[in-house]
Amino acid sequence: MARQPDGPPPPPTVQKLRLRYAKRGPLRFASHRDLARALERALRRAQVPMAFSAGFSPHPKISYVGAAPTGAASEAEYLEIGLARRCDPEQVRAALDASLPAGVDVLECVEAAEGGGSLADRIDAARWRVELPGVEPGVLAAAVDALLARDEVLVAKRTKNGLRDVDARGPVASASTGGEAGCAILHVVVRQVTPAVRPDDVVAALAAVADLRPPSPPRAVREAQGRLDGSGTVADPLGPDREARARCQGEHAAV
Amino acid sequence: MSGQSLYPRLEPLLAQVQKPIQYVGGELNAQVKAWDDVAVHWALMYPDAYEVGLPNQGLMILYEVLNERPDALAERTYAVWPDLAALMREHGVGQFTVDAHRAVRDFDVLGVSFATELGYTNLLEALDLAGVPLHAADRDETHPVVVAGGHAAFNPEPIADFVDCAVLGDGEQVVGDVTDVVAAWKEQGRPGGRVELLARLARVDGVYVPRFYAVSYGPDGAIAAVARTRDDVPVRVGKRTVMDLDEWPYPKTPLVPLAESVHERMSVEIFRGCTRGCRFCQAGMITRPVRERTITGIGSMVDQGLRATGYEEVGLLSLSSADHSEIGQVAKELADRYEGTNTGLSLPSTRVDAFNVTLANELSRNGRRSGLTFAPEGGSERIRRVINKTVSKEDLVRTVTTAYANGWTQVKLYFMCGLPTETDEDVLEIAELAVEVIRAGREASGRKDVRCTVSIGGFVPKPHTPFQWAGQASAETIDHRLRVLRQAINADRRTGRSIGLRYHDGQPGVVEGLLSRGDRRVGRVIERVWREGGRFDGWSEHFSYERWTAAAAAELAPLGLDLDWFTTRERTQDEVLPWDHLDSGLDKEWLWDDWQDALSEEEVADCRWTPCYDCGVCPTNGTEIQIGPTGRSLLPLTVVGR
Structure with a gap:
């Protein structure tokens, strides 16, 4: 019989955060794989409570969207992370930014709105x-x-x-x-x-x-x-999540 | 102006090369200090590709130790791939450091760490790219002092013309002494020029300055004598030994590259030195005595390192990690501490011992059990007695079977071939062993999919070992034995498909042998190979055996020598060896006796658990074995990632 990990399965994802980050200066020469490795290690150093996949080699729940090519700098790279414990998005942004090398800078972090569709679709x-x-x-x-x-x-x-x-x-x-x-x-x-x-x-x-x-x-x-809209403008992919959040806060304020 | 960044000129070139990230620096925990704030500037080089050099522990340790000094800075430089090297020559950009992209030419000291002799052509390439004269004799006081270190520096004679100094032994303290000497000489206005600086360095314990030693040769081609040319330098240069590793908990903040490297993990050195007495092992001979880091010292380095890096795996490094006096407790307490944090713990290849399976089980408590590696090194019991790595066939099969029974599905076995006195039969026993291991493994685990990988390479005799006198097996002999081994493994199809064979051809080993046991006359072979395009000799896609043999023939024939003279020729007891004036602490008579014992298949026991066998190291160097148990435990602490 093949061995199975002891104990209960890993805790489920309770919150999804979407981040925009930049790669700047000499780090424009980092490839997507380089950045993915650096981000995973930075998440560990920053002690972000990541959700993990099950099995013997659990992976943190991270999905990357449309990485810029090696050699190109970017002010608009996106990724989504799944957390096992709810966190304040701004605190996650600040902690992650502080633990990344200078030149990989986390600019924004918002909570993904329920039912709002995937980041890639935007x-x-x-x-x-x-x-x-x-x-x-x-x-x-x-x-x-x-x-x-x-x-x-x-x-x-x-x-x-x-x-x-x-x-x-x-x-x-x-x-x-x-x-x-x-x-x-x-x-x-x-x-x-x-x-x-x-x-x-x-x-x-x-x-x-x-x-x-x-x-x-x-x-x-x-x-x-x-998304490219009719006027030729590239729309902010985090806009819908931010609006949903604002609506939600507005409802709370109204109560 | 000295110390300026070359980056603006380098950047346009980076867009045109493979893996540019390896040249930009900016790694986590990298340091850049202001040039004018310090007296002494060190460029530390690992003479291989960035992906191999970055994880090197030695370089990381010296980088931190030097940067902690207020009067020094250290930056790193690695071998540049040919695509960038061509562009650098075209655009006049010199060899640079990755930290602040400063020209290597501007530094006071260029320290080069040689883990293997196959980096020598990369040294020449870096010197040339840097604009530093290849020959030490052609340099003036504006050029960096080129210092070789690492295990290969115990016979630096083949590169004696290209380096100014070689440092023997542990680097932690001697880099400070060298810094002091350079700082004082600069402060005093560089009195006596470069020669005076080198003379002062030659008086630092552990520093060898080849130019102050003249080598003469006899009519038979062998060395007649090595004589110092100044009476203020030592007759024999001894090695440096750091005692009490707990006082040297480096690297404290290991470098974490963005680029992929060969070791995607953090390493903690749990002890230094080894007295198992494996006769082929240069590392075990030249790093004596054994000095353990304590369990608490290990615990705090693991904790601090993980916090500083975010790595998911920690390797507990040493020459034979399971031999740490408290390894069982170290493994258990670290496994307890990191349970549930997705942090992996591992031991590198270990001796064949059932206890090591227990240890590996403990370390992989909650992880995948995929591969486990053992190093029997010799194929037959007889050859294992010759090399003093004694384990019976029954023990070997039992140990590996235990591993399969505990859920490990892949076992890798390391061997060498071309060992002294070896015959085809010794090597063929590897195939029998592998077949037996697979049969027993299938039975013990009840699975069909257990695998055994035999990894084998040619043995290269090394200086300062009992095999330093041995004739090296020829490339043809190695390739023949590998061929018959492959046939034997594939002979039985029922087991053959479960056995993998990974091997290295004999040819690179011959070149390594030339460079390992060569003398100063080999320098001209290295230079010729480099001039003809030789680079990255450790990489099969760049290595050219034909280039080496042609250069060796051209340069050695006028001297009445050839490649075989340096490699396959067995040395006699009275021959002056090129490294005899360099003292690893090992008594030459003891080495000879151990060589004779090897030939008569007699074993010697480890001096940690049996009486001293008088290898000479402790009395020569005033050192002693430092081992536990300490009886201490790891303190509970809150860990990252839980």
Whole structure:
């Protein structure tokens, strides 16, 4: 007979918290796996009462949503954690932030509203800011115009199954440019597709349509993730939970 | 200006390389001190990839010990992969530290820890990337003092041209002494330049400065004599030994990387040294005597380390952890303390002993029982007498069977081949053993899915061991024995599929042998290999045996020597060995007698429980065995995660 763990099963999840965090500075070079490891260890150091899965190798209940690629910074990474004991979201945020290395910063924490749907369902696009050192703003603007004038621009992308051509134009919902002499900035909203189209794919598309070749690697920051609404805005995925909370508090206040 | 960050120039390169996270630092518990606040700047290097080097305990200990000093700072640097190295050369970015990305060239001391000789080409690569002359003789007082440490430093002769000093033994105290010497010399305005600094360092106990020792060779190619060239340096350099480990509870705040590393756990060293007397084991010979950390010392390091890191697993490290005088109590009380916290406890590979199964059961009380590792090392009882790792076949099978009966489903057995006096028959007994283990295991556990993995590699004779005189088995011999072993294991299909075989080819072992027992003439082979592109020799995808053999032939033939002279040749009793002027405390006559005992298959018992067998270490170094039991217990405390 295979051994079974002694004792009762682990305590169930009694509260779900959703967090937004940033990866900044040199830690933009962390991969999703690196961040996941760091977060799990930080949760232990911060003594957050995590709920665990059952069995001999129990895992803390954490789910990650849409991780930014290695090398890209982000102000809008999301995860959800399940707790075995109720906690004040702000206290969890502060404790976790304090125990993470500088550069992985926890910005917000809200309680998931009952029946409000999953976090993943509230994200279908991302807004990026891409710095292009050594590229003049005018040059970038012309390249972006050329890109937007096309319906499809295929770029070669490395995937699990080797190189394949991916359309990097289709998922671009909007794009604009800015910056100053010597460093152009691309603002772009990209829809979530499979395989993912990332800022470097968009930059590759600019090379394809306008021969734009940045002399040094572009630096991308994900500024927001969420549902793309009719006006082209990326909505805050924690908004519904925050509103539900406010409603709930309002009802309490009314009583 | 000295000590400035190279990061702005490095950052654009990182976007173009594999696993850039390994170069950015910022690990939990990393430290960055202000450059101008301290007198002495140490760069500590582990000459392998970050993922291997980061968990290294020795480097972590010295990093903390040095950074605790108000007059010193220490930063870390690791071997850079070829993709980044090429970009660094193209853009003129030098070897850097990961902490503050300072140029290694700017530091006062570059300390390099060699756990294995296969890191030597990475030393040359780092020096070259740093802009430090490869040859110590070409450096001036603006260059860092290059110090080798670690077990390989007990024979630093092959890298004698490239390092300024080698440090023998435990590093905790000697790094402080070196810091004092460097600080005073700088404070005084660097009198006498680099040579005076090195002369002062040569007078520090445990520090060997190769340039002050001249080696002459006889007509047969062997060393005629090693003579000091100044009378103010020691004739023989002794090793350093830290006594009372409880006074050195390092690392207190272990580094936690973001990147994946080879050990995803925290380690606590529960004792140092080993007197089991396994004749192949350099670590056991050069780290004597045994010094235990007390049960309470272990308990507080585990507690503090877990709080500081958030790791889920603690490894209780030593050369033979089950030999700690209070290991049973340590295991039970730690298991009690962390019950219900999802904290795993583990012992590394252990001796073959039923007690170790009990210990492992205790440590895995509430966890998965998957793999358990034993190290019989030799395939037959006869060869185990030769290497002084005595365990009978019956005991071995009984122990492993007990493990299966207790719910362990996988047992890994470590062996070596190419041991002195070994024949094919000794190695073939491994297959018989594995078959017997599987049969008995299936019966005892009532399961069909028990597995046994045989892990085997070629033996490399090491300096300061009784086998330092032995002829190393050739790569062909090793590969032949591995082949017949594989055939024997697969011969019986009913058990063969339950037995895994993991092995290392013979070729890297030959190069390791050259570097382990080489003398100063081997330096030119290392340099040639590096110039021809040799890097990361511990990695099979980078290691090139052909490059090494070609370089050895080209550089050694003019001297009338060859690769075999350094590896497969058995040494005679009167030969001057390249490391004879470096003193591990072991008496050379005792080592020779133990070598003769090995050949006549005579065993020697552990001096912790039987009378002293006069290996020489304690009287030479003024040290003594420090073991319990202390009779103390762990205090109850509130733990993380409950």
